[in-house]
Structures are given as C-alpha cells and as structure tokens.
Amino acid sequence: MKAVLCKQYGPPESLVVEELPAPRPGPGEVVVSVKAASVNFPDFLIIQNKYQFKPPLPFSPGSELAGVVKEVGAGVSNVRPGDRVIAFTTYGAFAEEVKTEVARLLPLPEKMDFITGAAFLLTYATSDHALRDRGALKAGEALLVLGAAGGVGLAAIEIGSALGARVIACASSEDKLAVCREHGADATINYASEDLRERVKALTEGRGVDVVYDAVGGAYTEPAFRSLAWRGRLLVVGFAAGEIPKLPLNLALLKGAAVVGVFWGDFARREPKAFAESVRQLARWYGEGRLRPHVSQTLPLERAAEAIQLLASRKAKGKVVLTMGA
Numbered sequence: 201m202k203a204v205l206c207k208q209y210g211p212p213e214s215l216v217v218e219e220l221p222a223p224r225p226g227p228g229e230v231v232v233s234v235k236a237a238s239v240n241f242p243d244f245l246i247i248q249n250k251y252q253f254k255p256p257l258p259f260s261p262g263s264e265l266a267g268v269v270k271e272v273g274a275g276v277s278n279v280r281p282g283d284r285v286i287a288f289t290t291y292g293a294f295a296e297e298v299k300t301e302v303a304r305l306l307p308l309p310e311k312m313d314f315i316t317g318a319a320f321l322l323t324y325a326t327s328d329h330a331l332r333d334r335g336a337l338k339a340g341e342a343l344l345v346l347g348a349a350g351g352v353g354l355a356a357i358e359i360g361s362a363l364g365a366r367v368i369a370c371a372s373s374e375d376k377l378a379v380c381r382e383h384g385a386d387a388t389i390n391y392a393s394e395d396l397r398e399r400v401k402a403l404t405e406g407r408g409v410d411v412v413y414d415a416v417g418g419a420y421t422e423p424a425f426r427s428l429a430w431r432g433r434l435l436v437v438g439f440a441a442g443e444i445p446k447l448p449l450n451l452a453l454l455k456g457a458a459v460v461g462v463f464w465g466d467f468a469r470r471e472p473k474a475f476a477e478s479v480r481q482l483a484r485w486y487g488e489g490r491l492r493p494h495v496s497q498t499l500p501l502e503r504a505a506e507a508i509q510l511l512a513s514r515k516a517k518g519k520v521v522l523t524m525g526a
Contacts, residue, residue, distance in 0.1 A: 204504040207258040209249040212505040212512065215261070219496055223299035225273030230302050230317035232285060234437040235314035237265040237293040239439055239520045240322055240351065244512040246291055255291050261508070262293025266308055266317030276302050284308040286311060286317045290465070294504050296524050309483055319351070319493040319519035327355035328478050330435045332459045332466070339364025341410035344400065344427065346420050347440055349376035351519045354383045355496050356413045362490045368422070370396065374512070379494065379517045387510065393418060400427040413437060421445035425457070432457045440514065494518030
C-alpha cells in the first residue's frame with residue numbers, strides 16, 4: 201500500500217510517498233481501506249514536531265479519514281468488514297490502509313459520501329464542543345468567528361446559526377467572506393481592510409459580542425477580546441496565524457469575561473458520553489441540512505504536501521481532502 205511518510209521533521213515538501221506492507225489488526229484494532237482523508241492544521245504542526253502529540257519517526261500524518269473496514273482484530277464485535285466508517289486517528293490517515301483502535305471509529309451516515317465524511321468530524325465536533333459546551337452559546341447572542349472561511353470557522357458559522365446566534369464572520373478577503381455568507385453568516389468583517397473593533401461596535405450598536413471563536417491567534421486576538429460584551433467568552437481554539445498571543449488580563453476583570461480553552465481531542469478521550477452526545481447532535485443537524493461541509497479542493501494522496509501547504513498558507517476555503525487511487 202502507498203503511504204505519505206514524515207521521515208524527518210520539516211516543511212510539507214519534506215514528506216515522501218512510499219510503498220509499505222499492508223497493516224494487520226491486533227486485539228481491539230481495525231484496518232480500514234481509506235477512501236478519503238482530510239487535511240487539518242495539526243497535520244502541518246505534527247510534521248514539524250510542533251504538536252502536543254509526537255509520534256516516533258517515521259510516521260504518516262493525517263488525523264481524519266473515511267473508508268471501508270477491511271479487517272478486524274480479536275475482540276472486535278461492533279464493526280464488520282465492509283462497514284463504511286469515519287475514523288479520527290491523530291496521525292496515520294494519509295495512507296491507503298490504516299490500522300487504528302476500534303474506539304476511534306464512527307459509522308459513516310447513510311447518505312454521506314466518503315469525501316464529505318472525511319471532512320466532517322474534526323471540524324464540526326471541535327466547533328460544537330467549543331460553542332455549546334465551552335462557550336455556552338445561546339439563541340440571540342452574538343458570535344464573532346475569526347478565520348471564518350477555514351474548516352472549523354465555517355463549521356462554527358453553521359453551528360452558531362443552528363443555535364440561533366447572530367454570527368459575524370471575519371476573514372482576510374472578499375472571496376472568503378462570500379463563502380462565509382453562503383454558509384449562514386449574518387454579517388462579515390474583512391480584517392485585512394477594516395478595523396475589527398470599530399466594525400464590531402457598528403454591527404452590535406456598541407454592545408460587543410458574547411462569544412469569540414478564535415482559531416487564529418496572533419494580532420487578531422486582543423482586539424477581538426476587547427470587543428467582548430459583559431460576561432463574554434473568548435474561546436481559544438488554535439493559533440493558525442502562528443503566534444500565541446498574550447492578553448492584558450485586566451480586560452477579563454473589567455468585562456467579567458472568561459478565556460476558555462478548547463481541546464477537543466482530550467475532551468473526546470476524557471468525556472466519551474458527552475462526545476457521543478455531540479456526535480448525535482451533529483448527525484441530526486446534518487440530516488436536517490443545517491450542516492454542509494465545504495470542500496474547496498480534492499487532491500490525490502501523492503499531492504499531500506501540496507494539500508498541507510494550501511492549509512498552512514491560509515489559501516484554502518473550508519477543507520482540502522486527499523483521495524486514494526481506484
């Protein structure tokens with residue numbers, strides 16, 4: 201089978217594609233024939249040794265896939281060969297076959313294709329955990345989404361809309377903001393050409409926003425934090441801009457505001473019942489047509505380095521998905 205390998209830490213162009221022996225499942229494990237695997241920002245970090253999980257070299261990046269169960273190991277009774285599944289793997293998904301623990305599998309919804317399935321779980325589950333669990337977003341509140349045209353950003357727009365919030369989407373170009381509006385944003389801010397704080401003031405009549413969804417970090421975090429209303433919540437989702445910002449904490453005091461960390465991976469591991477409920481809610485919303493994963497580009501497995509670079513350079517809108525050969 202073919203697999204994308206990180207044999208030494210470095211930029212995406214240092215990745216190689218090689219033939220490897222097909223994996224065999226051990227007890228409690230499953231081998232999945234991968235049909236599609238999506239690219240997520242942690243894939244860019246993990247190949248540079250900048251992510252919190254540090255697999256031993258060599259390894260395949262890729263944390264999210266959809267495919268068909270090929271083989272199951274001893275003790276596995278809840279899935280069978282031929283089942284269509286989604287898997288979240290932390291790493292290893294950029295390969296034609298993947299071995300993983302059965303606990304990391306979910307059934308692929310009946311009406312969902314493999315490309316959509318590969319683009320669904322991590323972004324929507326992260327945003328659902330952020331907004332409903334950590335941010336306690338309620339109907340009628342105002343939500344500001346930074347980096348709104350990315351995968352988690354578009355998911356946050358759709359989930360915020362499903363919850364009845366007023367969603368203000370921020371991105372760096374008009375074509376990205378057009379995608380945000382297509383996915384339900386009520387208002388938009390181009391923070392490359394507009395003053396973020398002044399636009400928030402104008403859009404909220406000076407009140408500010410209740411929740412900031414921040415997967416970007418860098419220079420945008422502080423003005424967004426200053427734009428919070430009383431009892432506002434800043435959700436720390438990630439740092440796509442590359443810089444981890446520092447905040448003057450007197451602002452939290454003056455606004456009665458909260459800075460809330462969002463670590464979906466550990467949430468899914470530590471709180472399996474709450475994670476399962478989140479997945480059920482997402483499936484309901486998908487079935488109702490409220491969630492529409494946006495895949496801007498599909499590329500073959502061999503072009504994984506290009507796919508990761510598209511995401512790292514913030515040129516992608518929504519998700520980029522790798523597809524396997526016939």
